[in-house]
Amino acid sequence: MNGYPIPKATLGRLPQYLAYLKGLPELDGATISATAIAKGLSLGDVQVRKDLAAVSGAGKPKVGYERKALIADLERHLGYEQLTNAVLVGAGKLGRALLDFDGFAEYGVRIVAGFDCNDHVIKTGKHATEILPIKDLNTYCRAHHVTLGIITTGQGSAQDVCDALVASGIRAIWNFAPCPLKVPSGVILKQENLALSLAHLKSQIS
Amino acid sequence: MNGYPIPKATLGRLPQYLAYLKGLPELDGATISATAIAKGLSLGDVQVRKDLAAVSGAGKPKVGYERKALIADLERHLGYEQLTNAVLVGAGKLGRALLDFDGFAEYGVRIVAGFDCNDHVIKTGKHATEILPIKDLNTYCRAHHVTLGIITTGQGSAQDVCDALVASGIRAIWNFAPCPLKVPSGVILKQENLALSLAHLKSQIS
Numbered sequence: 001m002n003g004y005p006i007p008k009a010t011l012g013r014l015p016q017y018l019a020y021l022k023g024l025p026e027l028d029g030a031t032i033s034a035t036a037i038a039k040g041l042s043l044g045d046v047q048v049r050k051d052l053a054a055v056s057g058a059g060k061p062k063v064g065y066e067r068k069a070l071i072a073d074l075e076r077h078l079g080y081e082q083l084t085n086a087v088l089v090g091a092g093k094l095g096r097a098l099l100d101f102d103g104f105a106e107y108g109v110r111i112v113a114g115f116d117c118n119d120h121v122i123k124t125g126k127h128a129t130e131i132l133p134i135k136d137l138n139t140y141c142r143a144h145h146v147t148l149g150i151i152t153t154g155q156g157s158a159q160d161v162c163d164a165l166v167a168s169g170i171r172a173i174w175n176f177a178p179c180p181l182k183v184p185s186g187v188i189l190k191q192e193n194l195a196l197s198l199a200h201l202k203s204q205i206s
Numbered sequence: 207m208n209g210y211p212i213p214k215a216t217l218g219r220l221p222q223y224l225a226y227l228k229g230l231p232e233l234d235g236a237t238i239s240a241t242a243i244a245k246g247l248s249l250g251d252v253q254v255r256k257d258l259a260a261v262s263g264a265g266k267p268k269v270g271y272e273r274k275a276l277i278a279d280l281e282r283h284l285g286y287e288q289l290t291n292a293v294l295v296g297a298g299k300l301g302r303a304l305l306d307f308d309g310f311a312e313y314g315v316r317i318v319a320g321f322d323c324n325d326h327v328i329k330t331g332k333h334a335t336e337i338l339p340i341k342d343l344n345t346y347c348r349a350h351h352v353t354l355g356i357i358t359t360g361q362g363s364a365q366d367v368c369d370a371l372v373a374s375g376i377r378a379i380w381n382f383a384p385c386p387l388k389v390p391s392g393v394i395l396k397q398e399n400l401a402l403s404l405a406h407l408k409s410q411i412s
Contacts, residue, residue, distance in 0.1 A: 101400065
């Protein structure tokens with residue numbers, strides 16, 4: 001627990017540790033060793049020690065981790081105490097697929113609303129997450145303390161949407177539109193390129 | 207041009223170089239320097255030199271790159287001479303979004319068919335890419351020399367689908383189902399975790 005951001009690979013394993021610890025029978029004792037966790041999850045001993053050290057100070061030499069404290073630390077790092085709110089703009093096929101995806105909560109993120117400029121989508125949407133008109137973006141984001149924005153529009157409107165998200169107080173943007181975006185310093189931009197992921201996979205077999 | 211796999215970041219820039227070179231007026235000369243390309247694309251000089259050296263031997267000191275040869279080398283590395291065929295299994299929302307995505311061709315990959323076990327999807331699909339019954343997977347993949355497989359099914363059927371893809375001669379699998387899969391050695395597996403990408407972005411602002 002050194003205050004540095006947790007590496008992505010470690011972050012990816014946290015839900016696994018959490019599920020494992022929560023699934024253990026109560027009578028298995030109040031403490032558990034990193035070695036026992038590694039064995040239970042078929043992971044490397046060193047890796048588990050490193051991962052847990054990054055998120056918890058609850059481990060003691062020769063005793064191991066106090067289970068309840070470790071669970072609390074994992075939940076805190078995964079953001080379970082306070083879910084982070086995200087909005088998505090562009091309710092096309094990919095956007096609706098992400099709106100319906102239920103895996104984000106596992107990492108403490110909730111997509112609270114989708115936005116689109118297409119009235120048809122807004123009126124007929126039958127998704128669990130509501131789709132609102134884009135003109136309400138700013139008011140909504142301010143009211144719901146939204147800090148993450150996801151762009152799944154086409155290339156043509158992505159920069160306008162990006163600017164609107166920044167103006168709405170969003171601090172990090174995940175862009176699926178296939179075009180580079182400009183954000184002011186202080187706002188984090190992650191460009192997703194699904195085609196490149198597939199191309200890279202291809203390049204490994206050819 | 208050293209025979210090593212091209213790094214993902216370099217691969218990601220190749221379409222940009224290609225589009226730039228193809229967009230230059232004919233009268234701009236038969237050769238172009240890496241410096242001119244770097245300037246035209248607002249990229250670093252050193253980066254452009256490295257990227258191009260990884261894909262082409264057409265550069266000469268003090269002369270630069272022969273444009274036609276460089277274009278041909280870029281197209282070859284992007285697989286334009288021979289598109290790689292991919293299939294997708296699981297025509298839910300995410301699957302259909304990927305089937306409709308037209309950005310893969312830019313990297314020399316074509317999703318030639320989707321497969322699903324849901325008859326309803328198969329019958330009513332109005333997508334450009336056809337959706338076929340899963341029982342035809344093996345025959346189809348063999349007939350169309352498919353080497354890439356994309357899994358967008360739920361967790362429950364992902365391993366069965368993975369095994370079926372391997373049995374159909376697929377050499378690399380891109381898995382969107384939120385569960386680890388087992389593949390035999392020689393088959394490449396890339397696990398996509400969209401929730402983790404968003405979680406990692408979140409961790410950078412909190």
